[in-house]
Amino acid sequence: MAMNTTRAVETSETIRDDVGMAWRIKASFVKYIAGMNDGAVRILPGSSVTPNGEYYFTLEHYDFDSETLTGVVKFRGGVEFSGHFGMLNLSLTDPWISFREGTALISAVTGAGERVEFCAVAAAAPLIDGDVLMWRDIPTFLTSVGEPLFNNVYRGNEPFAPLTVRIPA
Ligand code: HEM
Numbered sequence: 001m002a003m004n005t006t007r008a009v010e011t012s013e014t015i016r017d018d019v020g021m022a023w024r025i026k027a028s029f030v031k032y033i034a035g036m037n038d039g040a041v042r043i044l045p046g047s048s049v050t051p052n053g054e055y056y057f058t059l060e061h062y063d064f065d066s067e068t069l070t071g072v073v074k075f076r077g078g079v080e081f082s083g084h085f086g087m088l089n090l091s092l093t094d095p096w097i098s099f100r101e102g103t104a105l106i107s108a109v110t111g112a113g114e115r116v117e118f119c120a121v122a123a124a125a126p127l128i129d130g131d132v133l134m135w136r137d138i139p140t141f142l143t144s145v146g147e148p149l150f151n152n153v154y155r156g157n158e159p160f161a162p163l164t165v166r167i168p169a
Pocket of ligand 1: 028029032084087088089090149150151153154
């Protein structure tokens with residue numbers, strides 16, 4: 001049976017901590033920042049850090065058809081990386097995942113204020129965990145559009161961190 005869920009998660013009463021998105025983005029990049037004397041990671045409102053060091057983003061809105069595996073899931077929050085005395089500054093806020101046929105893309109608003117589809121997701125069908133649809137530890141890859149965000153150090157298809165997403169079923 002087709003299951004088409006469209007819902008905004010609006011009020012504080014509807015915020016659930018068993019749904020959302022958890023992603024380390026790119027472990028070696030986080031390590032690179034941590035290795036700088038002035039390296040810093042700022043966690044913006046809507047985000048937190050999970051016990052295993054992933055960045056968590058709050059679910060804001062979802063519109064997902066579990067039969068065609070298409071739709072958009074929107075999250076709130078952000079992470080800002082800085083270092084090299086201000087020469088490195090990358091913020092990734094309010095990530096969205098757009099599921100299209102056979103693929104999915106992660107976008108985020110960058111410091112320049114534009115939304116960039118910087119990662120691709122090897123999105124298979126979600127698992128069902130009680131009343132939650134879950135994608136767990138799904139491989140992600142940089143897109144060529146995302147290369148400049150990381151100073152063109154990584155090229156397109158560079159593996160990024162595994163992604164976990166949970167939305168209400
Ligand atoms: C003053 C400017 C910069 C200097 C001197 C610099 C220097 C370096 C050095 C020496 C490395 C190798 C580090 C290692 O292997 O541990 C590196 C890696 C890297 N840099 Fe920079 N960098 C600069 C600016 C930037 C900027 C603006 C970005 C944009 C985000 C950036 C992104 C990266 C990335 C993604 C890596 C690879 C990290 C990894 O996965 O190991 N860098 N950089």
